[in-house]
Amino acid sequence: MKKCNSLQEVRDEIDVLDQQLIELISQRSHLIRQAAAFKDTIEDVKAEDRIDDVMQRARNKAISLGINPNMISDLFKVMIDEMVETEIAEFRNSGKF
Ligand SMILES: O=C(O)C(=O)C[C@]1(C(=O)O)C=C[C@@H](O)C=C1
Incomplete structure (x- = not known):
């Protein structure tokens, strides 16, 4: 990870x-x-x-990187919930449902 020399540099990296x-x-x-x-x-x-499986793998990766696995679970839950809804809509539009 790059060592930044100012707050602006940190923000630019973010x-x-x-x-x-x-x-x-x-x-x-x-x-x-x-x-x-x-x-x-x-x-x-x-x-x-x-x-x-996806959630468990995400939590394990978070732990291995030293970040809070609960934060990653929360982020993934929001993301996957939304994507499942998208996939259901796609499935319905395909006429299979
Ligand atoms: O792996 C799948 O079958 C997917 O459709 C992907 C995905 C995901 O977001 O990872 C999305 C919907 C399913 O509920 C399971 C997983």
């Missing part, structure tokens, strides 16, 4: 990371839309076991 985070979330969101095409039922779309 701004860059925030943009990258949003780009990554956007990429994830586009993949979710594709996932619906490979599913046959609403249970497949919800994929509760997969959500548990």
